Amino acid sequence: MEKLPQLLQDLLYAEEYHLLDNDAGQAAKQAFEAGVTDTLVRSLISGPVARHKIAQAFAGPFPLPKLVHGDLEVGFDINGRPLRTFRRFANGHFLTVAGTGSGKTTRDRFVVLQIAPHVKSTWLFDLRKQEFTTLRPPLQRLGVDLRILRARSLRLNPIQVPKHVHPADFAPRVADMLVQVLFLPPRASKLLHATILRLYQSFDVFAGSRRYPTLFDLREAVAADKGANPPARQAIVDSLDPVLMSLGPEVLGYHMGWSTHDLAQRHIAFELGGAAEVDKDLILNGLILSEFASRVAQGISNPSMDLYIVCDEAARLVSPSSGGLGVSDLIGLVRGTGIGLDLSVQTSDVAPAILSNTANKVIGRCGSATDYEVMGNAIGLTVDQRRWMTTHLVPGLFVGQLGEGDWRFPFVFRVPRWNPANPVGFPATAIHLGDLEHLPVVRAAIPQTSVFGNSSLPIASPPSASANSTLSAMELRYLEAVVRHPGKPSSAYTHLAGIGAKQAQQIRKHLVAESYLREHCINMGSRGRASIVLEPLAPTHQVLGQAGNGRGGNQP
Amino acid sequence: MMRGDFLHNEVSVDQLDVAWRSVGASTWRERAIFDAQGQIFGYTDLLVRLGSYLIAVEVELSPKRVARDIEKALALSATELWIVTPNVRVRCAIHRSLQRLGQGSGNGFIFVLTLGQALQRVRNCFSLFSGVNAGKKQIETERNYGHGS
Numbered sequence: 001m002e003k004l005p006q007l008l009q010d011l012l013y014a015e016e017y018h019l020l021d022n023d024a025g026q027a028a029k030q031a032f033e034a035g036v037t038d039t040l041v042r043s044l045i046s047g048p049v050a051r052h053k054i055a056q057a058f059a060g061p062f063p064l065p066k067l068v069h070g071d072l073e074v075g076f077d078i079n080g081r082p083l084r085t086f087r088r089f090a091n092g093h094f095l096t097v098a099g100t101g102s103g104k105t106t107r108d109r110f111v112v113l114q115i116a117p118h119v120k121s122t123w124l125f126d127l128r129k130q131e132f133t134t135l136r137p138p139l140q141r142l143g144v145d146l147r148i149l150r151a152r153s154l155r156l157n158p159i160q161v162p163k164h165v166h167p168a169d170f171a172p173r174v175a176d177m178l179v180q181v182l183f184l185p186p187r188a189s190k191l192l193h194a195t196i197l198r199l200y201q202s203f204d205v206f207a208g209s210r211r212y213p214t215l216f217d218l219r220e221a222v223a224a225d226k227g228a229n230p231p232a233r234q235a236i237v238d239s240l241d242p243v244l245m246s247l248g249p250e251v252l253g254y255h256m257g258w259s260t261h262d263l264a265q266r267h268i269a270f271e272l273g274g275a276a277e278v279d280k281d282l283i284l285n286g287l288i289l290s291e292f293a294s295r296v297a298q299g300i301s302n303p304s305m306d307l308y309i310v311c312d313e314a315a316r317l318v319s320p321s322s323g324g325l326g327v328s329d330l331i332g333l334v335r336g337t338g339i340g341l342d343l344s345v346q347t348s349d350v351a352p353a354i355l356s357n358t359a360n361k362v363i364g365r366c367g368s369a370t371d372y373e374v375m376g377n378a379i380g381l382t383v384d385q386r387r388w389m390t391t392h393l394v395p396g397l398f399v400g401q402l403g404e405g406d407w408r409f410p411f412v413f414r415v416p417r418w419n420p421a422n423p424v425g426f427p428a429t430a431i432h433l434g435d436l437e438h439l440p441v442v443r444a445a446i447p448q449t450s451v452f453g454n455s456s457l458p459i460a461s462p463p464s465a466s467a468n469s470t471l472s473a474m475e476l477r478y479l480e481a482v483v484r485h486p487g488k489p490s491s492a493y494t495h496l497a498g499i500g501a502k503q504a505q506q507i508r509k510h511l512v513a514e515s516y517l518r519e520h521c522i523n524m525g526s527r528g529r530a531s532i533v534l535e536p537l538a539p540t541h542q543v544l545g546q547a548g549n550g551r552g553g554n555q556p
Numbered sequence: 557m558m559r560g561d562f563l564h565n566e567v568s569v570d571q572l573d574v575a576w577r578s579v580g581a582s583t584w585r586e587r588a589i590f591d592a593q594g595q596i597f598g599y600t601d602l603l604v605r606l607g608s609y610l611i612a613v614e615v616e617l618s619p620k621r622v623a624r625d626i627e628k629a630l631a632l633s634a635t636e637l638w639i640v641t642p643n644v645r646v647r648c649a650i651h652r653s654l655q656r657l658g659q660g661s662g663n664g665f666i667f668v669l670t671l672g673q674a675l676q677r678v679r680n681c682f683s684l685f686s687g688v689n690a691g692k693k694q695i696e697t698e699r700n701y702g703h704g705s
Contacts, residue, residue, distance in 0.1 A: 065580065093693060120582070120583075120584055121558065138592050139596075141590075141594055143588070143589075143590055144588075145588040145596065155575045265584075265585055265586075304582065306582070435586060435599075486562070486566045486567070487566050487567040487570060519560075520562075520563050520567070520641070521643055522563070522567060522568075522642040522643055522646060522670075522671055523642070523643050523670035523671060523672045523673070524671060524672050524675075525672040526670075526673045526675075526676035526677075527672070530643050530644075533563070533567055535562040535563065
């Protein structure tokens with residue numbers, strides 16, 4: 001094969017490493033393409049190439065990165081120059097693999113400080129220590145109120161259906177999540193799926209009720225199902241009991257706990273260090289699964305990132321033992337739903353779906369050759385680069401690859417040390433709930449003998465529909481339309497409830513007189529008469545919670 | 557959960573939030589405002605960012621907190637303050653309150669609008685602004701002229 005002319009070789013080299021991106025370089029390239037090969041063109045092309053080769057010789061096997069544009073600093077190169085990319089690229093997710101003490105958390109904090117002020121919400125999960133707490137003072141100075149939560153200050157219902165998700169779609173996902181978290185046999189997945197669907201039916205969740213069954217109800221339902229596969233049933237009961245006893249009714253005893261929709265409007269650090277491993281798994285998987293499922297169900301496509309989730313020590317979340325369930329299953333779908341995920345793990349033992357769907361990868365100092373090998377393959381490192389990595393990486397020094405942008409080569413970068421200005425100014429043990437205390441929850445009555453005593457109680461069933469005996473079917477339909485479509489002018493409910501205009505007016509007056517509804521006059525249009533907007537009052541929710549029983553859970 | 561009632565949250569703020577997001581704006585509900593000492597100064601019902609606009613939206617059912625709304629908007633360095641009312645009666649009361657404070661609403665900073673007028677104004681004045689387009693333009697500019705050195 002004929003050797004390429006030296007100038008053409010230089011041009012190709014310069015193109016590959018973006019050496020001709022300036023005006024002079026572009027002019028020289030155009031001149032070369034037009035056939036001009038005089039001294040000036042040669043010097044403009046070969047000069048940068050020669051200088052780059054010399055610099056590269058001192059820089060080691062990794063090319064010196066050309067990451068000069070962007071609004072997010074990844075870190076600093078070996079010469080101390082900042083490396084930048086764009087915040088929106090975090091939408092493609094980060095995966096960091098590095099051993100303990102290699103600076104994973106420091107890198108996370110460095111990135112969070114830059115991203116949090118620009119997104120609606122950040123969720124920082126710390127599963128071992130309380131290292132994100134120190135971010136509160138600097139974030140406060142940046143206008144971000146970071147809430148600090150511990151496992152026992154949460155109010156959750158893991159089988160609560162997230163907003164926008166159909167209960168029938170959520171049931172198999174939550175069943176799979178419980179199987180993964182509780183290490184249940186595969187047969188248990190089917191039993192849980194069927195039981196959750198039955199519970200949704202009996203609690204009228206399919207009819208729009210927001211009174212969801214709790215994990216206590218699930219445990220009782222499974223225990224009472226004598227026809228179920230005995231090993232699967234016993235495994236579920238045995239695994240759920242410690243979780244229910246450990247977290248207790250104060251965390252899990254809610255028909256409606258905090259919704260992830262509300263939590264995804266806030267910056268929160270979840271400090272789960274003190275909880276049992278299985279409790280952590282349940283909280284972490286439950287929250288993330290709900291939000292993922294909600295966003296996937298909404299069909300949002302490529303919005304700007306508004307939720308940045310950092311998960312320090314995420315091994316359990318991304319473990320290959322999940323068998324492609326839970327978050328590993330959903331991560332392929334959530335790209336483009338406005339969630340940026342930053343996962344940090346100590347080893348490369350992660351599910352293949354996680355490796356495939358994290359566009360940005362970072363590797364720090366690891367203790368095992370296998371980790372370097374797996375991540376080296378994922379990033380596409382050469383033999384020289386891998387050898388360099390095993391002997392040169394130190395705490396705070398990483399090798400990374402970005403999934404988007406012009407520069408796709410692996411590069412070496414350093415993150416600055418974390419030196420909080422006032423390390424003792426903020427008590428590390430402080431829980432800061434902020435306005436989370438005011439989020440709406442519906443407490444559940446937990447049968448005292450269910451988990452803590454004998455387990456022969458039947459499924460908790462909703463109270464009997466006696467209070468709604470004074471309301472007709474049409475009035476109930478009208479109330480249901482008001483609850484399902486809040487904030488609409490009263491005229492809209494005529495159509496939504498399928499009732500004639502005159503009759504709807506009479507029903508409305510009756511319901512207002514009976515204190516089921518309250519009327520407000522609001523100018524919904526830019527001109528003209530004010531509309532009447534109906535506010536459902538407490539008796540409405542009470543009556544709808546009871547009324548769905550007799551109608552078989554059909555949607556209106 | 558915001559601290560207002562049904563009329564405040566589920567009718568007014570919800571609809572405004574949806575309207576703003578439909579024109580490509582970024583919105584934050586119940587956003588904390590910090591003073592120079594880093595203490596929480598207050599919360600704004602809805603904070604909207606669209607291009608160079610930073611708009612503080614306050615839903616008011618009475619004129620009692622208008623002065624506080626102006627202080628919060630100034631602390632935020634907002635480009636506009638929208639005081640949204642459920643009906644014309646409250647809007648007129650707020651106008652009178654502003655006049656007593658020496659702050660006419662025709663100064664291009666404070667807008668007192670009914671909910672319908674606010675929704676109409678979002679559609680009329682901001683539908684051609686698009687965060688997505690602005691981003692594309694920026695990327696295009698950087699591709700053409702940036703990445704130098």
